[in-house]
Amino acid sequence: MTPRNALLAIHLGALMFGLSGVLGKLAESSALVITFGRALFAVLALLLVAQLLRPSGALPSWRQRAGLALGGLLLGAHWLTFFIAVKIAGVGIATLGFASFPAFTVLLEGLLFRERTRAVEFAMVGLVTAGLLLVAPTFDLGNGPTTGLLYGVLSGLLFALLSLLNRAVTRGLDPVRSALWQNLAIFAGLLPFCGAAIPTIPAQDWLWLALLGVLCTGLAHSLFVASLRVLKARTTSVIFALEPVYGIAFAWWLFNEQPTLRMLVGGALIIIASVITSRLKSPAPTPQPVS
Numbered sequence: 001m002t003p004r005n006a007l008l009a010i011h012l013g014a015l016m017f018g019l020s021g022v023l024g025k026l027a028e029s030s031a032l033v034i035t036f037g038r039a040l041f042a043v044l045a046l047l048l049v050a051q052l053l054r055p056s057g058a059l060p061s062w063r064q065r066a067g068l069a070l071g072g073l074l075l076g077a078h079w080l081t082f083f084i085a086v087k088i089a090g091v092g093i094a095t096l097g098f099a100s101f102p103a104f105t106v107l108l109e110g111l112l113f114r115e116r117t118r119a120v121e122f123a124m125v126g127l128v129t130a131g132l133l134l135v136a137p138t139f140d141l142g143n144g145p146t147t148g149l150l151y152g153v154l155s156g157l158l159f160a161l162l163s164l165l166n167r168a169v170t171r172g173l174d175p176v177r178s179a180l181w182q183n184l185a186i187f188a189g190l191l192p193f194c195g196a197a198i199p200t201i202p203a204q205d206w207l208w209l210a211l212l213g214v215l216c217t218g219l220a221h222s223l224f225v226a227s228l229r230v231l232k233a234r235t236t237s238v239i240f241a242l243e244p245v246y247g248i249a250f251a252w253w254l255f256n257e258q259p260t261l262r263m264l265v266g267g268a269l270i271i272i273a274s275v276i277t278s279r280l281k282s283p284a285p286t287p288q289p290v291s
Contacts, residue, residue: 006230010239013223018246020216021091022254024083027208029201031083034209035076036194037201039186041213046180049222057174060181067169068178071162072185078158079186081151089148091251092259092267096135097152099244099270102277103128104160112164120276127273134266179221241274 027034060068085094103125110116136149170178201209244267251257259267 003230006227007239009223010227010231011242013220013227014239014243015246016216016220016223018095018243019250020212021082021086021095021247022250023208023212023216024086025091025251025255027205029197029205029209031080031087032190033194033197033201033205034083034212035079035186036190037205037209038079038212038217039076039183039190041210042183042217043180043187043213045214045218046176046183046221049218050174050176050180053176053222055174055177057177058172060173060178064169064173065181067165068181069185071165071169072182073189074158074162074165075182076186076189078155078162081158082155085148085151085155087148088151089145090257091255092248092257092263093135093145093149094152094155095244095247095251096263096267096270097132097149098155098159099241099267099274100128100132100153101156101160101163102241102274104157105163106277108160108164124273124277127269131266131269131273134262134269176222179217183217241271244271244274 024031024034027037029037082094082098085097088094106121106125132149132153136146166178248257248259248267252259
């Protein structure tokens with residue numbers, strides 16, 4: 001893969017990740033069933049990718065498999081809270097709430113890994129906080145958009161925890177097979193709760209769930225991994241900071257979710273902070289599909 005093709009692949013991957021909220025809104029099923037269906041089709045897609053691509057790392061030990069299973073629970077919880085946010089508040093607010101995860105990553109790195117947090121990183125946390133305050137239409141928990149934003153922020157916190165867990169667990173492992181283990185954990189964990197609902201899933205929803213699992217998870221993750229072999233990790237992470245832009249643009253186009261000026265300013269602050277944070281720190285060793 002040439003650097004030009006790698007840049008195209010990473011932008012396409014970010015576009016697919018950005019579509020996650022749109023497909024979640026199109027699906028009529030509950031957020032729990034959407035999470036289950038996404039994991040199901042992601043497992044099928046990643047099984048195929050694992051057969052086609054040569055392993056780029058070691059097989060996980062049993063201890064690492066336990067860590068990957070825990071990561072699967074965090075990834076599933078991240079998806080679940082994100083799709084709840086989409087159902088309550090719409091794609092734009094949910095996506096911007098999730099986009100706060102770099103701020104949580106900075107704070108948690110200092111707490112869990114005892115890394116020194118620089119003043120500029122604290123400034124980025126403040127920038128994200130200011131952006132969220134602008135995105136929130138009101139501060140009434142009875143207000144749907146406010147509740148949805150809080151679920152989106154919780155989704156960002158869970159993803160930050162997942163990224164840090166991957167940093168500790170997945171070093172040296174094949175990233176595609178690591179993602180496969182985590183999606184298997186989601187599927188197995190939700191099957192007892194969603195198995196009875198499978199016959200009642202609307203026919204149209206199977207298409208959205210398949211697109212979520214195959215395109216927005218399996219293919220997007222594979223493009224991300226392939227581009228990392230050519231591009232610098234920080235370059236890919238900066239491009240992936242554009243994911244909220246793609247998500248909001250599609251929601252505006254498809255659902256007429258026209259953002260207010262205040263929301264646009266807040267979103268710009270969050271995205272700018274995400275880009276700067278990505279330039280300051282390298283991402284986790286095994287990047288995961290984020291939304």
